[in-house]
Amino acid sequence: MDNTRRARKIVDQMYENDPFSQWLGVELVQVEPGRVTLKMTVRPEMMNGFGVCHGGITFSFADSALAFAANSRGRVSLLLKASMSYPTAVREGDVLYAAAEEETLNNKVGIYSITVTREDGRKVGLFQGTVYRTQKDHLISEEDE
Amino acid sequence: MDNTRRARKIVDQMYENDPFSQWLGVELVQVEPGRVTLKMTVRPEMMNGFGVCHGGITFSFADSALAFAANSRGRVSLLLKASMSYPTAVREGDVLYAAAEEETLNNKVGIYSITVTREDGRKVGLFQGTVYRTQKDHLISEEDE
Amino acid sequence: MDNTRRARKIVDQMYENDPFSQWLGVELVQVEPGRVTLKMTVRPEMMNGFGVCHGGITFSFADSALAFAANSRGRVSLLLKASMSYPTAVREGDVLYAAAEEETLNNKVGIYSITVTREDGRKVGLFQGTVYRTQKDHLISEEDE
Amino acid sequence: MDNTRRARKIVDQMYENDPFSQWLGVELVQVEPGRVTLKMTVRPEMMNGFGVCHGGITFSFADSALAFAANSRGRVSLLLKASMSYPTAVREGDVLYAAAEEETLNNKVGIYSITVTREDGRKVGLFQGTVYRTQKDHLISEEDE
Numbered sequence: 001m002d003n004t005r006r007a008r009k010i011v012d013q014m015y016e017n018d019p020f021s022q023w024l025g026v027e028l029v030q031v032e033p034g035r036v037t038l039k040m041t042v043r044p045e046m047m048n049g050f051g052v053c054h055g056g057i058t059f060s061f062a063d064s065a066l067a068f069a070a071n072s073r074g075r076v077s078l079l080l081k082a083s084m085s086y087p088t089a090v091r092e093g094d095v096l097y098a099a100a101e102e103e104t105l106n107n108k109v110g111i112y113s114i115t116v117t118r119e120d121g122r123k124v125g126l127f128q129g130t131v132y133r134t135q136k137d138h139l140i141s142e143e144d145e
Numbered sequence: 146m147d148n149t150r151r152a153r154k155i156v157d158q159m160y161e162n163d164p165f166s167q168w169l170g171v172e173l174v175q176v177e178p179g180r181v182t183l184k185m186t187v188r189p190e191m192m193n194g195f196g197v198c199h200g201g202i203t204f205s206f207a208d209s210a211l212a213f214a215a216n217s218r219g220r221v222s223l224l225l226k227a228s229m230s231y232p233t234a235v236r237e238g239d240v241l242y243a244a245a246e247e248e249t250l251n252n253k254v255g256i257y258s259i260t261v262t263r264e265d266g267r268k269v270g271l272f273q274g275t276v277y278r279t280q281k282d283h284l285i286s287e288e289d290e
Numbered sequence: 291m292d293n294t295r296r297a298r299k300i301v302d303q304m305y306e307n308d309p310f311s312q313w314l315g316v317e318l319v320q321v322e323p324g325r326v327t328l329k330m331t332v333r334p335e336m337m338n339g340f341g342v343c344h345g346g347i348t349f350s351f352a353d354s355a356l357a358f359a360a361n362s363r364g365r366v367s368l369l370l371k372a373s374m375s376y377p378t379a380v381r382e383g384d385v386l387y388a389a390a391e392e393e394t395l396n397n398k399v400g401i402y403s404i405t406v407t408r409e410d411g412r413k414v415g416l417f418q419g420t421v422y423r424t425q426k427d428h429l430i431s432e433e434d435e
Numbered sequence: 436m437d438n439t440r441r442a443r444k445i446v447d448q449m450y451e452n453d454p455f456s457q458w459l460g461v462e463l464v465q466v467e468p469g470r471v472t473l474k475m476t477v478r479p480e481m482m483n484g485f486g487v488c489h490g491g492i493t494f495s496f497a498d499s500a501l502a503f504a505a506n507s508r509g510r511v512s513l514l515l516k517a518s519m520s521y522p523t524a525v526r527e528g529d530v531l532y533a534a535a536e537e538e539t540l541n542n543k544v545g546i547y548s549i550t551v552t553r554e555d556g557r558k559v560g561l562f563q564g565t566v567y568r569t570q571k572d573h574l575i576s577e578e579d580e
Contacts, residue, residue, distance in 0.1 A: 304483075
């Protein structure tokens with residue numbers, strides 16, 4: 001199985017076992033090793049007390065993108081620290097994309113930048129996260145399904 | 146109305162209009178001007194693909210604490226940038242507390258540290274956030290209810 | 291005067307009055323509005339107690355790039371919060387580049403990503419910073435020199 | 436040798452081999468395992484293009500405090516990611532203190548908060564950093580000097 005198919009299988013398996021990403025309504029747009037694009041639509045129950053999207057939703061969406069991108073490399077990888085900036089408010093009904101890029105990867109640590117954009121291309125969240133890469137590999141079925 | 150009662154009223158009003166904090170199951174434990182403690186219990190639908198609490202949940206919980214603490218000062222305040230560290234995993238059923246402390250406050254900007262702990266006192270999340278303070282005041286009913 | 295010349299003049303003026311960037315040995319490689327590339331060489335007095343470059347040096351270098359990029363837009367802009375990741379150690383004699391990109395810009399706030407690389411292209415620092423844009427303009431001589 | 440004396444010896448040894456902390460003029464005020472206070476005075480060559488202290492100086496000072504605090508535990512520890520907020524400007528001649536507190540420590544990772552204050556107690560920098568703890572111990576002479 002090539003790396004792209006393996007990456008996809010790992011992410012599919014993670015997503016199937018990830019109730020909160022499912023609650024968010026995350027769709028997998030693109031999965032390659034170390035690189036993932038997700039899509040979601042902002043719903044009424046995601047609003048905060050100002051009638052805009054809760055900052056935790058945008059963060060969660062970016063964090064799912066990071067988790068999928070980092071783990072798609074095959075090793076179980078855990079978020080150590082992340083930072084997020086909020087250049088503009090997100091509204092109900094907005095369709096968002098989270099594009100995760102791998103900045104660097106070594107044996108212990110991976111660094112990922114995730115840009116969250118609206119459908120019109122405007123940036124609404126900038127996330128950077130550092131993962132610790134454990135020695136444990138993701139187990140996936142090797143059969144050709 | 147004194148500042149503590151006003152802070153409480155602002156936060157109550159924000160919480161009543163905040164569907165995502167309600168979804169999280171956030172309870173207000175303590176509210177003072179610039180200082181808030183929240184409580185929540187981690188539910189099955191908050192898990193990620195590793196069977197532990199999604200990092201976005203802990204962040205969202207801390208972010209709600211920050212929003213309540215910053216806005217309790219009376220001015221509409223918006224998150225610009227936050228960072229979060231994850232020292233230990235959170236499990237289903239864990240009862241969490243988020244204690245928001247005001248580090249500094251000036252006319253334009255407030256900085257808040259939020260420590261998320263489990264009921265046994267162990268730190269599970271360390272959040273630091275910077276808000277922009279708009280010129281707009283929170284409107285609350287001045288009547289003594 | 292066009293925006294690129296104005297940007298260059300502002301940055302030149304800032305640099306001439308910036309003793310610490312001078313101590314770092316920062317060179318201006320490229321200056322456009324909102325976009326700056328700097329170069330420096332790591333010297334023995336920049337080492338830490340492990341014989342590698344002090345993390346504060348890499349941060350300072352990135353921070354100078356951010357300050358020049360943000361202010362090159364014409365408004366006095368001040369750093370509110372920054373985060374930095376260190377994917378790999380920097381050694382004495384390394385030649386570093388800091389490339390500042392403007393992620394977003396609005397009336398009050400600008401967000402910049404700065405990537406610090408060695409001459410061989412390897413990333414050694416990833417910096418993201420948020421500036422507050424004051425209402426004050428940079429005063430520069432309008433004459434054609 | 437007890438832990439406090441060992442912590443002090445490690446930090447002394449690091450400081451003696453740390454040209455940049457020496458350039459900063461860092462003094463060790465207090466050293467305990469996982470906990471360090473440093474002092475420094477802001478000099479003219481530390482200014483930026485606005486005539487205030489360069490953000491990189493405050494960061495470097497906090498980073499030295501983090502490095503000393505983390506390594507005082509006995510294991511060689513390297514900064515992975517840090518974030519810093521700047522609530523107020525620092526001026527030439529200001530005397531600064533950096534107090535590093537250990538938030539959490541486990542086998543692989545330590546998290547430290549460093550508060551930088553002026554002599555009048557005002558907070559001028561809030562730093563949070565995550566270190567990776569290698570398996571390598573600091574070698575120090577065990578003799579009673």
